[in-house]
Amino acid sequence: QKEVEQNSGPLxxxxxxxxxxxxxxxxxxxxxxxxxxxxxxxxxxxxMSIYSNxxxxxxxxxxxxxxxxxxxxxxxxxxxxxxxxxxxxxPLTDSWGKLQFGAGTQVVVTx
Amino acid sequence: xxxxxQHPSRVICKSGTSVKIECRSLxxxxxxxxxxxxxxxxxxxxxxxxxxxxxxxxxxxxEKDKFLINHASLTLSTLTVTSAHPEDSSFxxxxxxxxxxxxxxxxxxxxxxxxx
Numbered sequence: 402q403k404e405v406e407q408n409s410g411p412l413x414x415x416x417x418x419x420x421x422x423x424x425x426x427x428x429x430x431x432x433x434x435x436x437x438x439x440x441x442x443x444x445x446x447x448x449m450s451i452y453s454n455x456x457x458x459x460x461x462x463x464x465x466x467x468x469x470x471x472x473x474x475x476x477x478x479x480x481x482x483x484x485x486x487x488x489x490x491x492p493l494t495d496s497w498g499k500l501q502f503g504a505g506t507q508v509v510v511t512x
Numbered sequence: 513x514x515x516x517x518q519h520p521s522r523v524i525c526k527s528g529t530s531v532k533i534e535c536r537s538l539x540x541x542x543x544x545x546x547x548x549x550x551x552x553x554x555x556x557x558x559x560x561x562x563x564x565x566x567x568x569x570x571x572x573x574x575e576k577d578k579f580l581i582n583h584a585s586l587t588l589s590t591l592t593v594t595s596a597h598p599e600d601s602s603f604x605x606x607x608x609x610x611x612x613x614x615x616x617x618x619x620x621x622x623x624x625x626x627x628x
Contacts, residue, residue, distance in 0.1 A: 433615050444605045444619040497544050498609035502556040
């Protein structure tokens with residue numbers, strides 16, 4: 402069973418709209434989650450981290466964690482073409498910092 | 513923010529040769545570094561955990577004798593792909609959590625390896 406499940410997409414979003422990305426996870430013990438963005442041919446870059454239930458906002462990004470439902474989401478407001486990338490929902494799997502990456506969701510923002 | 517560098521960024525080698533990739537934390541110490549591999553259109557796969565001063569821990573299915581990891585100092589880990597073959601062609605990425613802050617990973621820019 403996969404650690405996390407994400408819709409692979411592509412998720413097509415008009416410029417200026419809100420992109421909504423969802424992620425479910427299987428391990429109830431997972432405490433920390435990260436949203437990474439990866440452009441084609443580049444390494445991942447951290448967008449948001451979230452550790453507790455509720456919402457966390459940072460600029461145009463809002464992450465939400467619901468541990469009871471084992472659900473993590475990311476909203477991107479006012480989507481820009483530069484937001485076109487693969488977004489990865491990544492749980493922290495151990496205390497040493499080991500991360501487990503899935504395929505992520507490809508987002509395409511159309512002008 | 514913290515920076516992790518990798519060298520080289522791209523390397524092309526002949527089949528059967530060995531290639532060394534360096535991963536450096538530039539402004540922080542890292543007792544642990546992670547090595548990932550990513551094939552085209554696939555997800556990052558963790559290969560191994562590099563531990564300063566001790567042996568690396570390899571993920572299941574990764575050949576430790578083929579992918580030699582050395583973590584000689586608190587700022588440098590190296591991955592050597594020995595006797596490289598075309599199927600080893602991939603994007604190799606390292607990451608390092610800041611010491612004492614394992615929940616914050618800094619990724620290197622990656623090394624594109626092409627084996628002819």
